[in-house]
Amino acid sequence: MEAGLRTELAGIRMQNPVMVCSGTWGNGREYAEWIDPGALGGIITKSVTLRPCPGNPPPRIWETPSGMLNSIGLENRGLAAFLEEDLPWIAGFGVPVFVNVAGFSEEEYAEVAAEVCASGLAAAVELNISCPNVKKGGLHFSSSHEDAARMVSRVRERADLPVFVKLSPRLNDLKGMCAAVARAGADGLSLVNTIPAMSIDVERAVPRLGNVTGGLSGPAMHPVAVLAVWEAYQSVGIPIVGMGGIWGWEDAVEMIMAGATAVAVGTVNFVDPGAPLAVVEGIRGFMTRKGVARVGELVGLAHRGGFRDEGKGRAPGSG
Numbered sequence: 001m002e003a004g005l006r007t008e009l010a011g012i013r014m015q016n017p018v019m020v021c022s023g024t025w026g027n028g029r030e031y032a033e034w035i036d037p038g039a040l041g042g043i044i045t046k047s048v049t050l051r052p053c054p055g056n057p058p059p060r061i062w063e064t065p066s067g068m069l070n071s072i073g074l075e076n077r078g079l080a081a082f083l084e085e086d087l088p089w090i091a092g093f094g095v096p097v098f099v100n101v102a103g104f105s106e107e108e109y110a111e112v113a114a115e116v117c118a119s120g121l122a123a124a125v126e127l128n129i130s131c132p133n134v135k136k137g138g139l140h141f142s143s144s145h146e147d148a149a150r151m152v153s154r155v156r157e158r159a160d161l162p163v164f165v166k167l168s169p170r171l172n173d174l175k176g177m178c179a180a181v182a183r184a185g186a187d188g189l190s191l192v193n194t195i196p197a198m199s200i201d202v203e204r205a206v207p208r209l210g211n212v213t214g215g216l217s218g219p220a221m222h223p224v225a226v227l228a229v230w231e232a233y234q235s236v237g238i239p240i241v242g243m244g245g246i247w248g249w250e251d252a253v254e255m256i257m258a259g260a261t262a263v264a265v266g267t268v269n270f271v272d273p274g275a276p277l278a279v280v281e282g283i284r285g286f287m288t289r290k291g292v293a294r295v296g297e298l299v300g301l302a303h304r305g306g307f308r309d310e311g312k313g314r315a316p317g318s319g
C-alpha cells in the first residue's frame with residue numbers, strides 16, 4: 001500500500017482510510033470468503049454487550065427506496081464469547097479493530113470497554129450511544145449533552161485506548177453534543193448511526209418491523225450524514241469517522257472533504273461484499289487524477305474553498 005492512502009486516526013495508523021461499519025459486516029467470517037479483510041483500513045465490529053442479547057422480534061429488515069430499515073436491536077453473543085472467539089479471529093488480519101460497545105447502563109459500557117482494552121487485541125473502542133432500536137440504552141444515553149458526557153467520562157476512566165463516540169444524526173444540537181463529548185474526553189467521533197424510521201404495510205395496516213420502529217441506512221441518508229460530518233468538523237478538532245450511505249468512492253471522498261479522516265462502509269456490504277475495497281481503489285484513482293499526494297490533504301477540503309484550480313489540480317496547502 002503506497003504512502004498516499006495512509007492515514008492516522010487518534011494515533012492509530014491505518015494503511016487506508018476505509019473501514020467497515022459496525023453491524024454490517026457480521027463478525028467478518030462471511031465476508032472473508034469474498035474479500036481480503038487485511039486490505040481494509042480497519043474493521044469496526046458489531047455492538048457487543050456484557051451479556052448475550054437476543055435482539056428484537058422479526059421481521060427486522062425492510063428495504064426502502066434507496067435505503068434499508070433495520071431493527072436488529074443489539075443482538076450479540078455477549079462479551080465473553082466475543083473476546084474468546086470473534087476478536088482474536090478479526091485481529092488476526094493485522095488491521096486496526098475498533099470494537100463497538102453498547103449496554104444498558106453506564107457501568108456496563110465502562111466494564112465492557114475496560115475488558116476490550118485489557119484484551120490487547122483492539123485499537124479503539126467505539127461507543128454506540130445512538131442505537132435507535134432498543135427501548136433502554138442506545139439513544140437514551142445521548143438524550144442530553146450531560147448524559148452523553150457522563151457516559152464518556154465513565155468509560156474514559158477505565159479505557160486506555162482511544163474512545164470514539166458514535167452519534168445519531170437526529171439530535172437537536174449536534175455541534176453542541178460533539179463539543180460536550182470531546183470535552184468529556186472522547187478521542188474521536190463516529191458519524192452517523194442510522195436515523196430512527198418506520199414503515200407500514202398498508203394492506204394489513206400494521207408496521208412492517210416486528211419492533212415497530214427501526215433505523216434507516218443506505219444512500220437515502222447519505223446527505224444527512226455528510227451534513228453531520230460537516231457540522232462536527234466545524235465544532236471540534238478531534239478526528240471523525242464518516243459513515244452513512246457510502247456506496248462508492250465518490251461518497252467516501254465527499255465525507256472526507258466534509259471533514260472525515262476515515263470513512264466506514266455499511267449497508268452496501270449486503271449488496272456487494274467487494275464494495276469497501278472498490279472504495280479504496282476509487283479513492284486512489286481520484287487522488288492520482290487530481291494530483292493529490294496524501295489523502296489527508298482532502299480532509300475538510302470543502303471547508304477551505306476546495307481545489308485551487310477549479311477541481312483540476314492540487315489541494316490548498318498541499319505544497
Ligand SMILES: Cc1cc2nc3c(=O)[nH]c(=O)nc-3n(C[C@H](O)[C@H](O)[C@H](O)COP(=O)(O)O)c2cc1C
Pocket residue numbers: 021022023024046047068070072074100128166192193194216217218219221243244245246264265266267268
Ligand atoms: C443491519 C444493520 C445493523 C447495524 N448494527 C449496528 C450495531 O450493532 N452497532 C452500531 O453502532 N451501528 C449499527 N448499525 C449502523 C451502521 O454501523 C451505520 O452507522 C449505519 O448503517 C449508516 O451507514 P450505512 O448507511 O453505510 O449502512 C447497523 C446498521 C445496519 C444496516
